[in-house]
Amino acid sequence: MPIENYIFLSIALFAIGVTGVLTRRNVIIIFMCIELMLNSVNLLLVAFSKMHYLANSATNPAAGTEAQLFVFFIMVVAAAEVCVGLAIIVMLFRNTHSVDVNFLSRLKH
Amino acid sequence: MSITEILFWLLSALSLISAILVISSRHPVYSVLWLIVTFFTISGHYILLNAQFLAVVNVIVYAGAIMVLFLFVIMLMNLNKDTEPQKSRWLKMAGAVAGGSLLLIMVAALRTTEKQMTEMGSGDIGLIENLGKVLFTDYVVPFEIASILFLSAMIGAVVIGKRDDYASAVPKEEIEEMKANREAMGIPGA
Structure with missing residues (x-):
């Protein structure tokens, strides 16, 4: 499979995530769109790792392993991020009784 | 195809x-x-x-x-x-x-x-055997740091999610009643 297919698929998923962040007001949906963008980047990293493997496996049989471990660490950090982020969202909901991000504009005052 | x-x-x-x-x-x-x-x-x-x-x-x-x-x-x-x-x-x-x-x-x-x-x-390269070998030899320090990250994220989530306005969440009379009960039972620090 040409690498371009994966590049374009990842770009499309990323653009859908960006569109979701820009068009929705529910803070949880915005957070989910950020997860979608993270996953599109992960997919592209894995595709590139296999591309690197195909090009360099003759000289280095472990070519591309680092990229997959990098994706693993991205998943670890994303799990920690979701944990803290959802705690903040629950806190926001408790104080404002809404999940509307426009409420947060009062933070600048 | x-x-x-x-x-x-x-x-x-x-x-x-x-x-x-x-x-x-x-x-x-x-x-x-x-x-x-x-x-x-x-x-x-x-x-x-x-x-x-x-x-x-x-x-x-x-x-x-x-x-x-x-x-x-x-x-x-x-x-x-x-x-x-x-x-x-x-x-x-x-x-x-x-x-x-x-x-x-x-x-x-x-x-x-x-x-x-x-x-x-x-x-x-994507099989568990290969990734596990590399993860626990070359990348063992980042792996351990990830566990500290998880611990701090967990503590952070608990601290953020904790209800700190305890006094406003519980009615005043109830707090007075609890205080009176504790004083009657002789518990210090009521």
Whole structure:
């Protein structure tokens, strides 16, 4: 499979995530769109790792392993991020009784 | 057209459709369910690329743990179609145009990339044995740091989520009553 297919698929998923962040007001949906963008980047990293493997496996049989471990660490950090982020969202909901991000504009005052 | 290509196009179409449904469905719970479908299709892509460890981790961590957490929070807040805040139609259109422009520019910039192939369905770098060996020899320090990160994230979530306005949450009379009870029982520090 040409690498371009994966590049374009990842770009499309990323653009859908960006569109979701820009068009929705529910803070949880915005957070989910950020997860979608993270996953599109992960997919592209894995595709590139296999591309690197195909090009360099003759000289280095472990070519591309680092990229997959990098994706693993991205998943670890994303799990920690979701944990803290959802705690903040629950806190926001408790104080404002809404999940509307426009409420947060009062933070600048 | 080989079976791998058919699977690739099927999974790609499915992931794009479900990703669009995530941002377009009105009900937050449906959004979460469509996002789970998207993550499963991305796991399918990992399996096609023979990255089996990442496919399993993606299902367990993303589709399993993180999405259950989202679903739990949405159900805790009792969100539904009626409480969903909506942007005005012009803002939505502007957001869609901005996202579409990003897509257009990125595709235009990367249209003439070098023709390279990815390996599908073979190559054993994505298997647990290889990744585990590298993870526990070359990357053992980042692995341990990740555990500290998890610990601090857990403590942070507990501290943020803790209800600190205890006095305002419990009625005044109840606190007075508790104090009186403690004094009657002779407990110090009431």
